[in-house]
Amino acid sequence: MNTFMWNTPEKLRALLCEIVSWESRTLTKGENEFAYKLKDKLLTLPYYKNHPEYIELHDA
Secondary structure (H helix, E strand, C coil), rough: CCCCCCCCCHHHHHHHHHHHCCCCCCCCHHHHHHHHHHHHCCCCCHHHHHCCHHHCCCCC
């Protein structure tokens, strides 16, 4: 059984299209929310579900 979520070109394309559709222009609310959305997306992966402590957000 394949446990990869994005294991086909179509799924990878859908992921890419989703991520680039997120509002992230400088000085917008979307820019502030982008990192949290990405973190939430990563936390859907089995590895990060088991090890959420490996994802940290830092001020930049």
